[in-house]
Amino acid sequence: MKALYDLPAPAKLNLFLHVTGRRDDGYHLLQSVFMLIDWCDTLHIERRQDGQLSREDLEAPLPADDLVLRAARALQALAPPGSGAHIAIAKRIPAQAGMGGGSSDAATCLLGLNRLWQLGLPLARLEAIGLQLGADVPFFLRGHNAWVEGIGEEITPVALPSTDVVVVRPGQGIDTRSIFVAPDLERATTRATIYGFAACDAQNEKEPGLPGLFEFGRNDLQPVAQRLCPEVTQAIEWLGAKGLKARMTGSGSAVFAPANVAKLQDADLSDVPSGWTVRKCKNMSVHPLAGWADSDNS
Numbered sequence: 001m002k003a004l005y006d007l008p009a010p011a012k013l014n015l016f017l018h019v020t021g022r023r024d025d026g027y028h029l030l031q032s033v034f035m036l037i038d039w040c041d042t043l044h045i046e047r048r049q050d051g052q053l054s055r056e057d058l059e060a061p062l063p064a065d066d067l068v069l070r071a072a073r074a075l076q077a078l079a080p081p082g083s084g085a086h087i088a089i090a091k092r093i094p095a096q097a098g099m100g101g102g103s104s105d106a107a108t109c110l111l112g113l114n115r116l117w118q119l120g121l122p123l124a125r126l127e128a129i130g131l132q133l134g135a136d137v138p139f140f141l142r143g144h145n146a147w148v149e150g151i152g153e154e155i156t157p158v159a160l161p162s163t164d165v166v167v168v169r170p171g172q173g174i175d176t177r178s179i180f181v182a183p184d185l186e187r188a189t190t191r192a193t194i195y196g197f198a199a200c201d202a203q204n205e206k207e208p209g210l211p212g213l214f215e216f217g218r219n220d221l222q223p224v225a226q227r228l229c230p231e232v233t234q235a236i237e238w239l240g241a242k243g244l245k246a247r248m249t250g251s252g253s254a255v256f257a258p259a260n261v262a263k264l265q266d267a268d269l270s271d272v273p274s275g276w277t278v279r280k281c282k283n284m285s286v287h288p289l290a291g292w293a294d295s296d297n298s
Contacts, residue, residue: 001259002047004116007138008091008288009041009108011099012139013249013256014166016217018189027151028180032214034100034136035160036284037147039167041093041105045112048084060091067106074129075110079117084231094277096173098250107140111292120184123293127153143290145283147194148279158215163283164243168255170231171275176251178222186220214245214258222248229253235276273284 012034021029048054053072055062062068068087093101106178109127113119115261122251123141130137135152179185200212225248226233232248235255239246244257261280272278 001116001118003045004112005044007043007045007108007112009093009101009104009140010035010036010284011039011093011097011101011104012136012165013283014219015190016247017219017250018041018192019128019185019187019219019220020191022187023151027153028187029150030148030152030188031217032148033146033197033216034139034148034157035106035163036040036287037165037281038166038284039093039099039133039279039281041067041101041104041108042090043108044088045109045116046086046088047116048086049082050084051082052084052147054084054086056088056122058088060088060092060257062097067102067137067154068109071106071109071129071133071137072077072113074133075113075117075119075121078121079113079119083114083117083261084152085249086118094169094254096175096252097169098174098252099167099254100140100171100196100250103130103134103136104140106133107137108289110137110141111289112181115292118267121293126293140287141293143287145285146184158194160197160283160285164259164264165256165283166239166259166261166264167249167254167256167279167281168235168239168246169252169277170229170235171250171273172231174225174230174232174251178228179221179251182228184225184227185224189220192217206268214247219248221251224253225253231276234273238273251254 015033018031054231127138145160147156239257245298246255246257
């Protein structure tokens with residue numbers, strides 16, 4: 001196998017995000033439901049025989065040493081001598097948005113190189129590598145919508161109804177660290193249960209998941225983010241003026257709201273402020289590369 005093209009790296013949304021504590025090493029303990037959406041980056045990976053790793057940015061430029069190259073180096077340490085790769089990335093998921101784009105790219109890179117280099121590493125081994133790169137990477141490697149706990153390593157698949165969402169990324173992003181070091185961040189939210197979350201889906205049997213699943217809990221990072229980045233508040237209010245109830249996803253500046261995309265006309269979103277990105281998305285029941293770690297690499 002010489003190359004793998006058009007490998008998708010989908011974004012995720014946090015339907016809620018609770019901070020329930022903090023470990024002695026400083027890592028925060030979280031609870032969340034991660035939902036995959038069809039806003040994707042794309043990777044193309046070609047095998048090199050000289051043992052070198054190189055990267056090409058096809059759209060938005062990336063930092064010189066991004067998570068993809070770090071993931072490739074980590075896996076290369078387990079590969080036969082001379083294993084190299086050229087990785088081209090079409091970057092479409094906005095940075096500092098809380099949508100997991102970098103982690104998703106890293107996961108797709110690990111899955112692709114595991115197959116391209118015919119390593120045959122099991123999913124658990126890739127997850128261990130991924131967790132060292134970023135807390136969200138194991139979720140993308142698993143490839144299913146999930147209830148996520150701990151620092152991101154406790155993953156329980158959940159079934160979510162088919163859902164349309166509108167995602168808004170304001171012009172300004174937010175650095176994750178700036179939120180987690182904030183003294184006013186809520187760090188002691190009472191632990192929720194997956195059963196309580198699932199019960200929300202039963203509140204409205206005629207339209208499962210709407211609005212129940214989107215009204216569960218809150219994003220504990222949102223008040224700090226709104227203080228650091230007023231555009232988060234502006235994006236929530238912009239969607240609210242259109243009758244959409246929004247909340248922030250993850251630790252970035254993007255916000256989202258459930259909506260019937262089929263009925264939402266482009267004209268309804270025509271007054272987008274300068275520098276903002278607005279996209280109508282659908283959720284995904286499974287990652288397009290789910291199961292790759294267990295497949296035959298011949």
